[in-house]
Amino acid sequence: VGFYKTKARHLAQLPEVLRDRFQGRIPQNIDDLCTLPGVGRKTANLVMIAAFDKHGMCVDTHVHRISNRLGLISTDSPHASEMALREILPKRYWKTWNRYLVSLGQTICRPINPRCSACSLYDLCERRGVERSR
Known part of the structure; x- marks a missing residue:
């Protein structure tokens, strides 16, 4: 904080x-x-989800990085990632996408030296931007 x-x-x-x-x-x-x-957009989306039980797509640094790294999107900002993900992900995944990727980003798919060998998405991942991994 x-x-x-x-x-x-x-x-x-x-x-x-x-x-x-x-x-x-x-x-x-x-x-x-x-x-x-x-x-900002992340907080606004979180309010839509948590307070009003409406669709929202919370995109933070983890969601932005991992969605690009996986090769799902190719964007240069969290806002652009949100817009791109809204286009390709069915709405039923919008609320949970952040929770799953934040957990993955904090433990395995870290910004520097990600633990690719421990990742369950290894075979699906394009590893965009990954220069070194464990």
Whole structure:
């Protein structure tokens, strides 16, 4: 949890913004959520999933890196990855894609020296951008 001062300031601003712009209600679409202080696409998608049980695609650094490494997409930013994944993944996988890839990214498919030999996706992976692995 970095940037705690900025996050605290955004949280302090949130009630006033919600009151003044959204009649005290949390918006239920990604575009409006992204106008809130400190809310980006990943957080907006998470709110859609967790608070409203709607479809969302949370793309963080793990999802971006692994989806590209697998060869599913070819993008240069998490936002571009989100848009590309929305095009190719059926909606039923959107909510869980982040959870699976974050776990994989924290344990096996690390940014530097991934443990490719221990990965259950080894035979399916194009290993894009992998120069060395274990």
